[in-house]
Amino acid sequence: MAETTKKVFVKSVSRNTLAKQVVERIVQLLVSGQMKPGDKLPPEMELMEELEVSRPVLREALSSLEMLEVITRKTRGGTYFNNKIGSKPFSVMLALSVDNLQAVIEARMALELGLVTIAAEKITDEELQKLKESIDRIAESRDNNYGESDKEFHRIIALSANNEIVEGMIDSLLIAHNQTDRQIKYRERELTVEHHTAIYNALLKRDPHEAFTQMYRHLKYVREKILQTVQSLDF
Amino acid sequence: MAETTKKVFVKSVSRNTLAKQVVERIVQLLVSGQMKPGDKLPPEMELMEELEVSRPVLREALSSLEMLEVITRKTRGGTYFNNKIGSKPFSVMLALSVDNLQAVIEARMALELGLVTIAAEKITDEELQKLKESIDRIAESRDNNYGESDKEFHRIIALSANNEIVEGMIDSLLIAHNQTDRQIKYRERELTVEHHTAIYNALLKRDPHEAFTQMYRHLKYVREKILQTVQSLDF
DNA sequence: TCGGTATATTTGTCTTACAATAATTTTAAA
DNA sequence: TTTAAAATTATTGTAAGACAAATATACCGA
CATH class of the missing domain: 1.20.120.530 (GntR ligand-binding domain-like)
Structure with a gap:
């Protein structure tokens, strides 16, 4: 919580909301190979801490990813990366x-x-x-x-x-x-x-x-x- | 606020969150021809009332649609349907x-x-x-x-x-x-x-x-x- | 061992409040 | 009158906290 000296420089073309950045970071987990399709994501509480965002923002990101059929969420069951692209x-x-x-x-x-x-x-x-x-x-x-x-x-x-x-x-x-x-x-x-x-x-x-x-x-x-x-x- | 006698019957295959339903309803505005690409959507406050959902839920839906590049939002500028599919x-x-x-x-x-x-x-x-x-x-x-x-x-x-x-x-x-x-x-x-x-x-x-x-x-x-x-x- | 019950974890929704941005209006100056 | 600067305000962006709902898991009893 100490410093917040980041996030200064990209004021890129299309407006960067926090939720979008969170989506990007979660997608990077796949692209970088840190996680694989089928893997279970940490619960929201942990993600909030790790990514340093509020729950609504995190949930907007997760909702978006769910809509893109990149993840699947189940109450009490947790959040998983899907195995393949949806329709x-x-x-x-x-x-x-x-x-x-x-x-x-x-x-x-x-x-x-x-x-x-x-x-x-x-x-x-x-x-x-x-x-x-x-x-x-x-x-x-x-x-x-x-x-x-x-x-x-x-x-x-x-x-x-x-x-x-x-x-x-x-x-x-x-x-x-x-x-x-x-x-x-x-x-x-x-x-x-x-x-x-x-x-x-x-x-x-x-x-x-x-x-x-x-x-x-x-x-x-x-x-x-x-x-x-x-x-x-x-x- | 009086009655809430709806939403009883579809417990469909994939879990139906409110946000998903809202997305569906907004998309229907396009499919049914009530609104066209380029059109401006009502502000969140109005949409909340019209759709009878809370702001976080509405915003999860709008975030998803924005991620799908179906809409574009600008602070204070409002929300618009995009003109064509994005990449x-x-x-x-x-x-x-x-x-x-x-x-x-x-x-x-x-x-x-x-x-x-x-x-x-x-x-x-x-x-x-x-x-x-x-x-x-x-x-x-x-x-x-x-x-x-x-x-x-x-x-x-x-x-x-x-x-x-x-x-x-x-x-x-x-x-x-x-x-x-x-x-x-x-x-x-x-x-x-x-x-x-x-x-x-x-x-x-x-x-x-x-x-x-x-x-x-x-x-x-x-x-x-x-x-x-x-x-x-x-x- | 099996089946039901209770517990606790995790996601789902709502309310409220405030911040940030930029369109709009107003005001002041040229 | 026109233009530019400043104030206003409508709209989206972020946060915190509380409670509801669902269900995986653990527990208990038969």
Whole structure:
């Protein structure tokens, strides 16, 4: 408590609240390797002393980290670093882009094009099997309400890339244009099945280029379809 | 203050703190279209009343939203919704994956493969010009210290896709394996220039497939190089 | 050994007070 | 009248302390 001769010099670009500094210091525990994902953090009382901040400030920092899904807190159970990146932060952030449908679609495009390429390198036989089943479900659907199976198809591919960082983002993006998706009147089932099958076959051959090519064709179609539909709704 | 007969029924999967609920409600203002990016939020006092929570709880929620770069706060200036998704949240979250270099690289791969494809549809002449300059800087560098120009090349392409959602993520990813990047002893300048030039030419032709192909070739090389290097350091 | 009960630890929420910042208004000078 | 300086005030930032709620742990009895 004696001296407080620090904190003088960085008056950096974006305002530095105490809570932000605390977040930064806690994150550094991971970056510097002092703590690892899954580790338990000290209780708030200890952290307050160690970091020399009041409880509200500390709690603002911890709340933020919890919202970012970097930590998990449980009453009486303590606070732990999570093991991998979560998906909710993305959906929250995506709220800023709700009125920019094109950005959402193209973000999804960008991700899926990359992921299908990597998936072609890695996909397992079981995943291929599940892919096939999701195609069959679409083909057999009598009504035109196969939206869930459609999403499932894309989700399986994303997961096949087996990348913990990007996994969460896909879901948020797929969900994001759910609303629009639902408004597409003519679901052209046969075309969807044809596209999906082509992608599936490319993955079966473990051919990254072909997988990319087929996915690109498919997503260009989806993009056009969605943007068309929205346009006709807005004007 | 009279009755408090609500909040009874959802005891959902992940524990619902008041702060989280407040975040959700504020985000809904955007999703429902009641408020738009750039809009000013009511001062804390009003929000407390409206949402019927104490100030610390409200402030935990606002802190979280600020950390997610969904809002910006300024002392005495008020609180505003931001206009687009930011990049810092990603770098914070990435802290959980510091020890998973492969995931970082492949996340970058996935994103860049998709982005270069979309960039090929959209890139402007000015951006092409800047790309060419960044290649020249690498070619002319006498030492082997062209890391910045290298990153610049990839950054320009990412920005050319002109997608506000993905923009932020690339920076975080490029920075993330900066450390490793720096440890690569043999920077094979000529090969880098050759790869970059091939990508540039594809973009010049606005050829998405060719752009993808060349970027894939390049990134496969980068991935192998980095993983090799790290392996030789760790063991 | 098992099952229930009590205890204590840890996170969750609220109230109040004051500090710091900067937008706004007022005042004074040119 | 315009401009610049100074005072005011609205708004966010930080702190302290108290109590509530939840539950992991220890304890006790059957």
